[in-house]
Amino acid sequence: MSELMQFLLSGATVGAVYALVALGFTIIYNASDVVNFAQGEFVMLGGMTTVFAHAAGLPLPLAALVAVVATSALGVALNKLAIEPARGAPVVSLIIITIGASIFIRGAAQLVFDKQIHRFPAFTGDDPLHILGATILPQSLWVIGGALVVFVALWLFFTRTLTGRAVLATSNNRLAAQLVGINTNWVMTLSFALSAGIGALAGVLVTPITMTSYDVGIALALKGFAAAMLGGMGNPKGALVGGILLGLLESLTAGYLSSTYKDAAAFIVILGVLFFMPQGLFGRKSTDRV
Amino acid sequence: MKLTPKTATLLVLAALIALTPLFFPSGYYYRVGALIFVNGLSVLGIVILTGYAGQVSLGHAGFAGIGAYACALAPVHLGLHPALAIVLGAVISAIMAWLVGRPILRLKGYYLGVASLGFGILVSMVLSNERWLTKGPDGIEVPDLGLRDLLKDMGLKLANGEFWYFFSGICLLIGAWLVLNLYNSPTGRALRALHGSEIAARTVGVDVAKLKLQAFVISAVYASVAGSLLALMNKFVTPDVAGFMHSIEMVTMAVLGGAGSVLGAIFGAGILTLLPQVLTVFAEYEQLMLGAVMMLVMIFMRDGLLPSVLRKIRGRGE
Amino acid sequence: MSLLEIQGLGITFGGLRAVHDVSFKVKPGEIVSVIGPNGAGKTTLFNMISGVYQPGAGKVVLSGEDVTAMSPHLLARRGMSRTFQNLQIFQGMTVLENAVSGYHLQERGPILADLLGLPSSRRRARAAEEGARALLARVGLDRAAEREAANLSYGALKRLEIARALALQPKVLLLDEPAAGCNAVETEEIDHLIAEVAASGVAILLVEHDMKMVMRISNHIVVLDHGEKIAEGDPATVSRDPAVIAAYLGTEAEHAHG
Numbered sequence: 001m002s003e004l005m006q007f008l009l010s011g012a013t014v015g016a017v018y019a020l021v022a023l024g025f026t027i028i029y030n031a032s033d034v035v036n037f038a039q040g041e042f043v044m045l046g047g048m049t050t051v052f053a054h055a056a057g058l059p060l061p062l063a064a065l066v067a068v069v070a071t072s073a074l075g076v077a078l079n080k081l082a083i084e085p086a087r088g089a090p091v092v093s094l095i096i097i098t099i100g101a102s103i104f105i106r107g108a109a110q111l112v113f114d115k116q117i118h119r120f121p122a123f124t125g126d127d128p129l130h131i132l133g134a135t136i137l138p139q140s141l142w143v144i145g146g147a148l149v150v151f152v153a154l155w156l157f158f159t160r161t162l163t164g165r166a167v168l169a170t171s172n173n174r175l176a177a178q179l180v181g182i183n184t185n186w187v188m189t190l191s192f193a194l195s196a197g198i199g200a201l202a203g204v205l206v207t208p209i210t211m212t213s214y215d216v217g218i219a220l221a222l223k224g225f226a227a228a229m230l231g232g233m234g235n236p237k238g239a240l241v242g243g244i245l246l247g248l249l250e251s252l253t254a255g256y257l258s259s260t261y262k263d264a265a266a267f268i269v270i271l272g273v274l275f276f277m278p279q280g281l282f283g284r285k286s287t288d289r290v
Numbered sequence: 291m292k293l294t295p296k297t298a299t300l301l302v303l304a305a306l307i308a309l310t311p312l313f314f315p316s317g318y319y320y321r322v323g324a325l326i327f328v329n330g331l332s333v334l335g336i337v338i339l340t341g342y343a344g345q346v347s348l349g350h351a352g353f354a355g356i357g358a359y360a361c362a363l364a365p366v367h368l369g370l371h372p373a374l375a376i377v378l379g380a381v382i383s384a385i386m387a388w389l390v391g392r393p394i395l396r397l398k399g400y401y402l403g404v405a406s407l408g409f410g411i412l413v414s415m416v417l418s419n420e421r422w423l424t425k426g427p428d429g430i431e432v433p434d435l436g437l438r439d440l441l442k443d444m445g446l447k448l449a450n451g452e453f454w455y456f457f458s459g460i461c462l463l464i465g466a467w468l469v470l471n472l473y474n475s476p477t478g479r480a481l482r483a484l485h486g487s488e489i490a491a492r493t494v495g496v497d498v499a500k501l502k503l504q505a506f507v508i509s510a511v512y513a514s515v516a517g518s519l520l521a522l523m524n525k526f527v528t529p530d531v532a533g534f535m536h537s538i539e540m541v542t543m544a545v546l547g548g549a550g551s552v553l554g555a556i557f558g559a560g561i562l563t564l565l566p567q568v569l570t571v572f573a574e575y576e577q578l579m580l581g582a583v584m585m586l587v588m589i590f591m592r593d594g595l596l597p598s599v600l601r602k603i604r605g606r607g608e
Numbered sequence: 609m610s611l612l613e614i615q616g617l618g619i620t621f622g623g624l625r626a627v628h629d630v631s632f633k634v635k636p637g638e639i640v641s642v643i644g645p646n647g648a649g650k651t652t653l654f655n656m657i658s659g660v661y662q663p664g665a666g667k668v669v670l671s672g673e674d675v676t677a678m679s680p681h682l683l684a685r686r687g688m689s690r691t692f693q694n695l696q697i698f699q700g701m702t703v704l705e706n707a708v709s710g711y712h713l714q715e716r717g718p719i720l721a722d723l724l725g726l727p728s729s730r731r732r733a734r735a736a737e738e739g740a741r742a743l744l745a746r747v748g749l750d751r752a753a754e755r756e757a758a759n760l761s762y763g764a765l766k767r768l769e770i771a772r773a774l775a776l777q778p779k780v781l782l783l784d785e786p787a788a789g790c791n792a793v794e795t796e797e798i799d800h801l802i803a804e805v806a807a808s809g810v811a812i813l814l815v816e817h818d819m820k821m822v823m824r825i826s827n828h829i830v831v832l833d834h835g836e837k838i839a840e841g842d843p844a845t846v847s848r849d850p851a852v853i854a855a856y857l858g859t860e861a862e863h864a865h866g
Contacts, residue, residue, distance in 0.1 A: 035400055085589045092346045093588045095403070096545055099538055100588065104581025111574060222407065222534065229404045260419045267408035274405050275393045468723045475722035475729050476715040476736070479701075483709045486698030489660060493696075494776060495684030495713040504719050550700070 002133030007255040008248060009131070013140040013209065015247020016147035017043075020202035021224025022231065022239035023150070024195035030171030030234050031191035034083055034094050038102040040221030041109075042196045045071045046203025047212030048109060051118040060120060064204045068197050074105075075196025076189055084188070102217060109214040122208040143205045150198055151240055158236075167191065171234070226270045232283025241281060296470040299553055303466055307459035311452075320451030326563045327458035328519045330556040333544045334465045335512025340541065341549035342478060343505040344485030345395070348403045349410025350540050353383040353510040354517030355417055355532025359424060361521045362432045372435045376518040380511045387510035388503065395502040398488070402506075410537050417529035429528035432521045454523045461519060465512065466552050481505055513540065546587050548594025557596045609672075611636050611811040612688075612780045617656055617666035618835075626652045627835040629666070632828075634780065634811040639802065641814045641822045644832035645855065650815045651693050653832070654784050657813070658690045659683050670780065685713060687779030691769040691786060693815070697757050704737070704753040706768055707744050710775025711736035743771045747801065763790040770801065780811045787818050799825060823847065831855070 021039055028036045049067035054060055082097050089097075123142050128135035158164040170177040170187045178184050203212065210216075227246045231238025246266050253265035273280065310323065332354060339345050360379030364370040370378060386409070394405040418427045438453045448456070472478040484491035484498050492498055521527040530536065539562060547558020565583070569576045591598035610633035618628045627649040634640045642650050655661040657668050659680040668676045670686055678686075698706050708715070715736035721729040744750045747767040752760060757768065766786055773781060783802070787795040795818060803825055806812050816822050822829065822843070829846040831839040833855040839846055846852055 035403075082585050082589060086592075089588065089592050090344070091400070092340055092344075092541065092545055092549070093592055095346060095348075096542055097585050097588045099542075100581045100584025102581070103577050104585065107575065107577030107579075107581055110577065218534070222411070225404065226408070229400070233400065261415065264412055264415050267411050271390075271405055271408050274397070274401060278397045278401060467725075471725035471729075472719075472723050474733065475725070476712065476717060476732055477719045477722040479705060479709055479733075480712050480716065482701060482705075483698045483712070486700055487696040489680070490692065490696035490698065490772075491709070491712075492680035493658060493684060493690050494710050494772060495681050497681050508719075508723070 003255070005132045005134035007251045009134055009136045009140065011248035011251030012244060013136075013143050013206075013247070014250060015244035016144045017202050017206045017220070017243075018223050018227040018246050019240045019243025020147050020150060020198055021220055022228035022243045023154070023236060024199045025224055025228040026234060026236050026239045027191050027195040027198070029228075031167065031188050032083065034098065035225065035233075036078075036101075036192075036195070037095065037098040037221050037225070038078060038105060038217075039195065039199055039224055040217030040219065041102050041105040042071050042075065042199025042217075043203040043206075043220050044109065044212060044214065044217040045074065045105070046200030047207035047216070048113050048118065048203075048214065049200070050204050050207065051120055051212065052113055054120050060123070063120075067204055068200045071200035071203075072193040072197040075192040075194075075199075078196075079189055079192035083192070084185070102221065106214055106217060113214060115214060117211050117213045119207055119211040137209060139205075139208045143202075143209070146201065146205045147240075147243075150201065151236070154194075154236065163190070223266065226266060229280055230270055230273055232280030235280075235282040238280055238282035296473070299470060300463065300467060302553065303463060303556070307456075307463065311455065317449060317451050320449070320455040322563070322567060324451070324454040324458045324523060325520075326556075326560045327455070327462040328516050328523065329540075329543060329563050330462050330559040331458070331465045331519065332513045332516030332540055333547075333555045333559045334462075334469050334552065335509030335516075336540055336544035337469055337549055337552060337555045338472065338481070338512075339505050339509035340544055341551070341555065342473070342481040342485065343502055345502055345505065346400075346403045346541065347406040347506070347509070347537070348534070348541070349406030349408065349413075349537050350509065350513045351517075351532045351534070351536035352406070352410035352413035353387065353513035354520070354536065354540075355410075355413045355529065356383045356386065357514030357517030358432075358521035358527045358531045359417060359430075360514075361518045362430045362527055363423065365433045372433055372522060373437075376515060376522075379518050380514045383510045383514035384507050387507045391503045391506040395506060396499045402502075407534070407537070410532060411534060414529050414532035414534070417532055424529070427529055429526055432525050432527055434525065435522045458519055458523070461515070462556070465515075466556070469552055477501070477504070542584055546584065546594055548597040550593065551597055554594050554596035558594065561595070610634060611671060612657075612813065613667075613669040614653075614657065615667040615669065617653065617663050617668065619652060619656055619661060619664045625835055627656065627832075630830075630832065630835075630837045631666075632830045632837070632840060634813055634828075636779070636811050637806055637809045638827045639806045639812045639814060639825055640828045640830065641816060641826040642830045642832060643816070643819075643822055648832040649835040650832055651784060652835075654690065654782055654813075654815060658688060658782055684776055687776075688782070689773040689776040689778035689780070690782035691766075691773050691784055693784040693788070695762075695765050695769060697765055697768065699758055701757055702753065703744065703749055703755055703757050703760065703768060704740055706757050707740035707749075707753075707771050707775060708733075708736045710743075710772035711739055713776065714739075740771075740775060743775055744768075746774075747771045748797065763794045766790060767794075767798065767801075770798070774805065778810060780813065781805065782813045784815045785817060786814070787816060787821055795821060 021043060024039045025035060028034055046067050049070055050063045053063035053066045078101055082101055086094060086097055122139040124138045128137055158168055166182045167187050170182060170184050174184055223246060227242040228239050230246060231242025249269055250262045250266055254262035339347060357379035361372055361375045364375035364378050365372050390405060390409045394402050417424050424430055438448060441448060480496045480501055484496055484501060488498055517531055543558040543562045544555045548554025566576060569579060587595060612634040615631050617630045619626050630653060642653060644650055656663040659678050662677040667674055670688060675683060675686060698709055715732040717729060717732050741750060744753055747770060749764060749767060770786055787798050790798060799821055802812060826843055829840060829843055830837060831846060831852050838855055839849045839852045
């Protein structure tokens with residue numbers, strides 16, 4: 001029982017990170033139909049920038065803030081310099097552009113920072129807490145809590161604010177949104193800033209547990225993408241559920257079956273979902289317009 | 291006889307393969323050339339899948355892995371001749387592609403991407419983890435193809451690099467010939483039609499799901515054979531051959547050069563194979579440059595390098 | 609006997625009743641037009657008949673066989689062919705290749721033969737090409753055969769789509785606004801073409817905004833408004849129908865008859 005609890009807790013922690021990455025995918029996908037494979041690099045940048053800003057003498061909260069803001073700015077730059085100029089390009093071109101961006105960012109990070117593995121201290125110490133016979137790091141609570149706060153805040157933003165509704169309207173029908181006077185280019189800029197910022201925040205939260213280095217992004221991007229597909233591409237609720245499910249699944253596989261195949265289990269389940277529920281758990285069915 | 295685009299392409303390719311060695315300053319270049327040809331062969335499959343049919347796979351390295359490890363394992367465990375191991379790998383790849391693709395290719399957009407990605411990662415994980423069979427991440431030796439010895443017995447002596455240069459060059463020519471045949475054939479036309487408008491293709495009677503599946507299976511066989519050749523040439527293979535980055539490399543090579551054209555895709559394979567060789571001096575900057583090239587070409591030359599450049603030349607001529 | 613029979617067809621999109629309980633029949637050689645104001649559900653009706661949308665209710669019967677919600681490529685094998693309101697041309701292909709694509713069902717063969725470029729494969733392709741060239745001549749596009757389809761004018765692309773649809777040698781042909789964007793001369797050409805095709809025994813179902821054309825060539829007219837059939841009959845009857853005038857002709861009849 002306590003063993004199961006342990007696996008569930010660690011699964012929820014990893015899952016919360018996947019959920020945030022998946023959310024990043026979802027926001028950009030909704031605004032622009034682009035699957036941004038550089039999403040994982042945002043997480044890496046969040047962690048790495050905090051590490052180096054902290055080492056340079058900034059207090060941790062300020063370093064984290066710098067990391068999130070800087071990464072958001074990079075997200076905007078990515079949109080302006082690489083995605084907007086390629087508007088209307090075929091899917092495969094956009095995939096290569098964002099993968100190119102991810103390789104480029106990784107290459108730059110390796111030069112600007114270094115190739116070492118880093119971490120910074122946990123926010124509230126490293127003494128494990130005991131819950132139902134299992135232990136959990138305080139930082140894990142930060143990760144899970146942080147993810148929940150982000151999701152609630154985003155939900156309020158999308159449903160309660162005019163700007164948020166403009167973003168939703170754009171994702172439903174870009175042309176119609178333009179016709180009613182929504183600046184869809186601005187919506188895209190906002191979406192990239194938001195999703196880069198969320199990615200960076202995930203990186204800040206999880207680095208004390210998993211540590212970080214210049215090349216952690218790609219694996220996170222793949223898992224986050226998989227989680228987004230599992231939940232149903234384009235649905236924030238799907239991103240949350242898909243991310244948590246994927247995290248739990250990995251942790252249970254690692255615990256009860258085989259740790260070498262924990263990543264495999266995730267992809268097998270994703271193949272299964274695609275075979276039997278092609279729209280994902282919460283995806284909407286699309287209809288051709290001809 | 292009128293020179294069709296098909297014949298012209300094959301002649302250019304044959305001439306390049308035959309004449310470039312005249313300018314090789316050392317034997318090392320044969321190896322680089324052979325590597326370009328093998329990569330070109332795997333990219334030809336992407337021409338059919340992505341260039342013709344417009345479908346994106348992010349896991350084709352999985353098939354290259356199957357082809358490569360078939361050549362490493364089948365001769366040792368099954369006593370197969372390496373040449374037959376290539377065939378075995380291709381058959382397994384075709385079956386796997388059929389099984390993975392059949393349910394997925396009814397769907398649109400990113401689904402094939404994510405499913406193939408999952409498949410590719412599974413293959414590379416199995417290759418890394420099943421040490422009892424594959425010896426794990428450090429790689430495994432691959433037996434000799436034996437063809438070079440056969441040629442020697444027949445009086446044709448070739449250095450190892452030379453042999454692989456010409457052998458893979460011939461394989462590339464055959465592969466290109468098949469892809470070019472397909473282009474203007476009924477099946478090729480239907481593939482390009484579904485790329486242009488899937489709904490219109492269906493209304494003229496194209497069984498879209500079946501055709502996409504055929505394109506997926508054929509491109510998997512290309513990747514598998516190329517993987518086999520790579521393993522046999524290096525006499526060694528590691529699970530990296532099936533890795534995600536290798537899948538991305540394949541798609542990038544094709545799209546960078548111009549996925550719709552055979553020469554373009556091979557050109558793309560050439561550039562991306564040479565880039566790391568040229569950049570060894572700047573090893574630190576390799577990723578930075580690669581990423582920048584990928585983005586810039588896709589933003590400014592959507593059809594890929596070769597078609598864009600050709601159009602510019604033609605535009606000036608008029 | 610009717611070739612195509614529509615029985616109580618209906619569909620809803622997100623609670624909105626786009627088409628409701630529409631029935632009619634089309635006989636071989638007959639031209640049946642579906643008219644109605646914008647948003648009346650004409651194209652949606654076409655999309656249900658041609659298998660692009662799955663109808664929520666009702667049946668589509670082709671040559672006595674229930675073909676409701678059957679995939680378009682299976683409908684094509686049974687002799688149904690169509691064009692699209694907003695063009696669905698194969699991008700990246702020449703005009704000729706677009707037309708040849710219409711012969712897919714005749715020219716298709718084993719993929720292995722096509723890969724190897726076997727004589728059988730080339731023979732199939734050549735036969736299709738000959739047919740396509742003849743069809744292009746028939747719609748007046750023979751001289752544009754080698755051009756990139758994307759570079760053609762809108763009216764020319766409309767005719768190209770008709771040629772592609774005719775390549776299937778259909779029993780039933782669905783034409784969604786074939787004359788839209790065409791000038792008077794082009795419209796008359798299309799007019800003749802449709803009459804000619806119908807005369808060869810093909811059942812034609814037409815959606816068209818050009819009222820003159822509809823009144824001139826239709827044997828039978830079905831009027832839709834807000835997704836429902838409000839009238840049907842021969843052109844003379846329909847144009848006198850008060851419900852039709854109220855819903856539709858009142859706004860456009862001036863153009864048509866004035």
